[in-house]
Amino acid sequence: MTPSSDANRIIREMKAAQRKAEQQANRELKKAVDEANREIDQQNRKVEQQNRRAVAEYNRKVDAHNREADRHNQKEVDRINRELSRTASRPTVSYTESERRLSDKVQEAVSTQDAREYDVFLSYARIDGSEVASSLKGNLEDLGVSVWFDEVAIHPGKSMALQMDQGLRRAHAGVALLTAAYLAGRFWTERELGALLHKSTLIPVLHNVTFKDVADYSGILPDLAGFTTEQDSVRDIAEKIAAAVLTPESP
Structure with missing residues (x-):
């Protein structure tokens, strides 16, 4: 084998080794990216679940407060309406002298x-x-x-x-x-x-x-x-x- 053919063989082997190394590096990089994306997706799902629970809890509190306020207001309005219904005419309003x-x-x-x-x-x-x-x-x-x-x-x-x-x-x-x-x-x-x-x-x-x-x-x-x-x-x-x-x- 001539020196020239030996050099070509070495170059081919180096290129093949380089491609193999690049492919391996790409596979490892893709694997790392996929793993990172899975972790990010998992974290996002966790945060989203926490947010949904927090919003649901807040809405329950708001709904409970609104229901209580509605009940209070309705009681007051009902009381006033009962007062109105008991009088056929406007009740006499009394004032102090001041x-x-x-x-x-x-x-x-x-x-x-x-x-x-x-x-x-x-x-x-x-x-x-x-x-x-x-x-x-x-x-x-x-x-x-x-x-x-x-x-x-x-x-x-x-x-x-x-x-x-x-x-x-x-x-x-x-x-x-x-x-x-x-x-x-x-x-x-x-x-x-x-x-x-x-x-x-x-x-x-x-x-x-x-x-x-x-x-x-x-x-x-x-x-x-x-x-x-x-x-x-x-x-x-x-x-x-x-x-x-x-x-x-x-x-």
């Missing part, structure tokens, strides 16, 4: 108002009207109506009565969200309604009460043009209120 003076002061101040910083004052009873009132406020503000709303306008550390009086004075019109709790006759809503009746525009919005309930509560409110959530959505009601309070008055 409450009476404060109410008279508010009505006198409202009747002489000369400035407008809010388009409407939204009066409601929190116990069963908070959710609808918040939705109505949001829709009115989307339509460009400025709303005095206690949850936003009342600042802690200051007299709530005085802040409410200012809102009543500075509102051009009133919106009364009439619910079962509102018609039960509570001091704050009675005060607000007494002041709002002095406005040139007062719009009643009925929610889960009938016009007969309102008539039993007040002889004035049924004569005012208003709306009910039984017939219109909160958005539709907001649009109708906005059209009424934002239309420029004739000179």
Whole structure:
């Protein structure tokens, strides 16, 4: 065998050994990658199971809390409805002398108002009207109506009565969200309604009460043009209120 053929053989053997080494390395690399991917998949499945369990546990707690809140709210509404059903007419509301003076002061101040910083004052009873009132406020503000709303306008550390009086004075019109709790006759809503009746525009919005309930509560409110959530959505009601309070008055 010539030196040239020996060299060629050696080169071939080296290339074959190199290919074999590369193939072995590739097999080992593929095996390592496959193993790593299996471990990653296993870890992902484990994390996903943990997340599902955590979400399920959280949802169970939320559902339990919501059911408890619903039961509490329903009990309160049922109690108020029982009170309403026991009376054929609005119960007589009694005031202390200081409450009476404060109410008279508010009505006198409202009747002489000369400035407008809010388009409407939204009066409601929190116990069963908070959710609808918040939705109505949001829709009115989307339509460009400025709303005095206690949850936003009342600042802690200051007299709530005085802040409410200012809102009543500075509102051009009133919106009364009439619910079962509102018609039960509570001091704050009675005060607000007494002041709002002095406005040139007062719009009643009925929610889960009938016009007969309102008539039993007040002889004035049924004569005012208003709306009910039984017939219109909160958005539709907001649009109708906005059209009424934002239309420029004739000179």
